[in-house]
Amino acid sequence: MSERINARLSRPLAEFVERMVGEDGLYETPSEYVRDLIRRDMERREGQIVQDAILSGYRDLAAGRVFASSGDFNADMAMLDRKETDGWQ
Structure with a gap:
C-alpha cells in the first residue's frame, strides 16, 4: 500500500528538482527523486545508529567496562x- 504526499516547494527548490528530473536529469519523475532521497536518509540514519552503538562499545572498552562472555545470552545479560548495578566494581 502506498501513501500520497503533497509538498509545496519554494521556487529555488522547484527549479533544482526540475534540473534533477527529465531527459537531462538523473531521475525520470519528481516522485522517483523524492523516494530516493527518503531511502538515502533512512540508510544514513540507520548507519548513524550502528555507528553510535560501536562508539558506545568502544567507550565501554576504554573505560574497562568489559567481562568475558559465558556464551549464554541470558546469563550474560544478568551479569551485565x-x-x-555495582558500578562496574
Whole structure:
C-alpha cells in the first residue's frame, strides 16, 4: 500500500528538482527523486545508529567496562545488569 504526499516547494527548490528530473536529469519523475532521497536518509540514519552503538562499545572498552562472555545470552545479560548495578566494581 502506498501513501500520497503533497509538498509545496519554494521556487529555488522547484527549479533544482526540475534540473534533477527529465531527459537531462538523473531521475525520470519528481516522485522517483523524492523516494530516493527518503531511502538515502533512512540508510544514513540507520548507519548513524550502528555507528553510535560501536562508539558506545568502544567507550565501554576504554573505560574497562568489559567481562568475558559465558556464551549464554541470558546469563550474560544478568551479569551485565549486576555489573551496572555495582558500578562496574
